[in-house]
Amino acid sequence: MAEYRGCQLPEDLFYDLDYVWLRQGNDGLITIGVTDPAQTMGGRILSVHIKKLGAALRPGRHVATLESGKWVGGIPVPFAATIAERNEALLADPHLINVDPYGAGWIARLRPDDPAQALAGLSTGAAAMSGLKQWIDRYDVECMRCSD
């Protein structure tokens, strides 16, 4: 896993180069979550709202809203999709996003309207690492690991 200014950046995920990472599953569903630098910018997440199971989302619309003491933000989906699964554990413990943003802190699993094109506009690998480093510099983010 790459690291930049303390932020963990897995090379194998897809990114919108803003808040969001995505992981393709073998079952046709795509998992969405927020990146390590994005959760750092948000601060300790105190509440999470995830839209209802089965909700249809247009590109750019929010699958979830996160709130910390200093920040409120929507998490946009990059492609048209339906919510197939929500991370219920995250609703009970929003801090999971800070502790494990790429693992236990996942937000939802999406069923894309057009599976063949869903990830086409996203970045991965070396291009994603370059874009994410620019994002970190742009917002002047330094990541630190949460221990609890």
Add this chain to the structure above:
Amino acid sequence: MQTIGDAFAHDHRRLEQALAASMAHAGAGRWEAAAVAFAVFRRGIERHMEVEEEVLFPAVEAGAETPLTAILRKGHRDLRVFFDELDDALQARDADECARITASIRALLERHDEKEEAELYPVAQARLGTNADAVATRLAD
């Protein structure tokens, strides 16, 4: 002479009231009035953000984006998505969704406005100097 801080902070309060008026109508089931009031709010806040993006941010940046203006621009982008979602909820006459989205917008605006009033407007005032009054006037154009 009106300072940029005074003019834009006053506009923040005016816009908060406009959003509250729309949601009061929605809460009472007056959906057409809520939609009209929301359109007034949306026009006002789009104008407010436009003047910031076209005049204040460039004045503060002096040619190079700063972490402050990057975060404020991002806040504007996030707000516009929430506004689209609230517009959808009003059209669907979904009172619960209206209340939820409005709570997010208010929380986001509270933090965003605080940052602008504490960090952006004083620097913009210093950079724009005697042009500040003309900038403030653009809010009402």
